[in-house]
Amino acid sequence: xxxxxxxxxxxxxxxxxxxxxxxxxxxxxxxxxxxxxxxxxxxxxxxxxxxxxxxxxxxxxxxxxxxxxxxxxxxxxxxxxxxxxxxxxxxxxxxxxxxxxxxxxxxxxxxxxxxxxxxxxxxxxxxxxxxxxxxxxxxxxxxxxxxxxxxxxxxxxxxxxxxxxxxxxxxxxxxxxxxxxxxxxxxxxxxxxxxxxxxxxxxxxxxxxxxxxxxxxxxxxxxxxxxxxxxxxxxxxxxxxxxxxxxxxxxxxxxxxxxxxxxxxxxxxxxxxxxxxxxxxxxxxxxxxxxxxxxxxxxxxxxxxxxxxxxxxxxxxxxxxxxxxxxxxxxxxxxxxxxxxxx
Numbered sequence: 001x002x003x004x005x006x007x008x009x010x011x012x013x014x015x016x017x018x019x020x021x022x023x024x025x026x027x028x029x030x031x032x033x034x035x036x037x038x039x040x041x042x043x044x045x046x047x048x049x050x051x052x053x054x055x056x057x058x059x060x061x062x063x064x065x066x067x068x069x070x071x072x073x074x075x076x077x078x079x080x081x082x083x084x085x086x087x088x089x090x091x092x093x094x095x096x097x098x099x100x101x102x103x104x105x106x107x108x109x110x111x112x113x114x115x116x117x118x119x120x121x122x123x124x125x126x127x128x129x130x131x132x133x134x135x136x137x138x139x140x141x142x143x144x145x146x147x148x149x150x151x152x153x154x155x156x157x158x159x160x161x162x163x164x165x166x167x168x169x170x171x172x173x174x175x176x177x178x179x180x181x182x183x184x185x186x187x188x189x190x191x192x193x194x195x196x197x198x199x200x201x202x203x204x205x206x207x208x209x210x211x212x213x214x215x216x217x218x219x220x221x222x223x224x225x226x227x228x229x230x231x232x233x234x235x236x237x238x239x240x241x242x243x244x245x246x247x248x249x250x251x252x253x254x255x256x257x258x259x260x261x262x263x264x265x266x267x268x269x270x271x272x273x274x275x276x277x278x279x280x281x282x283x284x285x286x287x288x289x290x291x292x293x294x295x296x297x298x299x300x301x302x303x304x305x306x307x308x309x310x311x312x313x314x315x316x317x318x319x320x321x322x323x324x325x326x327x328x329x330x331x332x333x334x335x336x337x338x339x340x341x342x343x
Contacts, residue, residue: 004029005178021073028069031062031100034107037144041111041137045118061103065096097159101152108148111141123279124267125252127245127286128314136188143181150177232273235259235266245285248314252278286312287326290319294335304331 007026035058072089076082083089115138122134154170238259244250255278256266270281289311293299299307308319308331323331 001033001178001182004033005175005182009175021070024069024073025066028062028065031065031103032059034104035059035062037141038107038111038114041114041141044134044137045114061099065100068096094159101159104148108141108145111137112145115141123277124271125278127250127279127282127312128248128318136192139188140185143184147178147181150174228269228273231261231265232269235261235269239285243285243289245282245289246310246312248309248312250282250312255282282312283322284326287323290323290331291327291334294331295338297338299335304335 003026007023007029010023039055039058077089083093115134118134151174154174239245242258244255244258247254252266253263256263259266261269267278270276270278274281276284290307290313293302293307293311304319305316308316313319313322320330323329323334327334
């Protein structure tokens with residue numbers, strides 16, 4: 001993104017000059033941005049090292065684009081004025097630029113879909129999804145979408161046939177927005193050094209991508225005829241008596257170990273017997289625990305953040321959002337009802 005920014009600023013400054021082949025090749029950076037962000041998101045979600053040769057296919061468009069640029073420049077075409085002077089070249093350039101535009105749009109949409117699917121899987125295995133590196137990537141993809149929309153509206157995505165006169169203020173505003181995004185990325189990463197080692201290992205250790213639990217197949221394989229209803233009751237009794245939800249770091253695997261259930265079996269019970277996800281299941285208990293605390297008159301002297309933390313919720317923003325989601329009122333409003341009614 002920094003290179004794209006520098007390249008376009010240089011192009012503006014020397015717009016009336018002939019460009020070298022090397023400088024023209026830098027226009028392929030826009031093609032590379034899409035595959036880079038997509039493969040980064042894929043690596044983060046799937047925890048793969050991206051050594052698969054199939055991933056190289058994502059860079060086929062930049063390679064073809066570079067070959068076309070080399071061919072055109074070999075014919076002595078090295079400036080926009082020369083391209084605009086030929087209807088054929090203008091059409092060819094517009095088609096290529098439209099493909100680049102569609103490619104980048106497709107990659108951003110694909111990233112959004114991957115992130116949405118990953119978030120849905122996380123709720124089956126974690127009770128706290130706020131500190132996962134996926135949040136950072138969601139912000140990044142959202143920012144890129146805004147820049148992309150800005151680029152489309154103000155510049156027609158730089159498609160040759162749509163090129164219009166742009167004011168200096170418009171150009172400066174666009175490059176400023178790009179620069180701010182780049183600085184934000186750097187500043188955010190400095191404040192969160194763990195992002196340099198993004199990995200969802202804790203999620204994968206909880207069998208995020210494990211196959212669905214097939215109770216019939218499992219009982220046949222192990223020659224054990226467990227009653228799934230009995231297992232469900234064991235789980236509910238354990239939650240009531242031992243309150244494992246008070247642990248902020250609890251996940252599906254740890255709860256399965258505590259109840260002597262397989263992670264896939266626990267997932268099956270939650271999804272099919274209790275019609276919920278691990279995230280909703282744990283946080284429902286936490287909210288009920290917090291409600292009991294708030295109903296006591298002495299809670300007026302306690303900070304809401306402390307009550308939430310002692311009930312297993314580490315983030316105050318998550319606490320307020322969850323409480324409002326489950327109870328349709330804020331924690332303060334809920335507590336005030338019992339304070340006012342107390343003698």
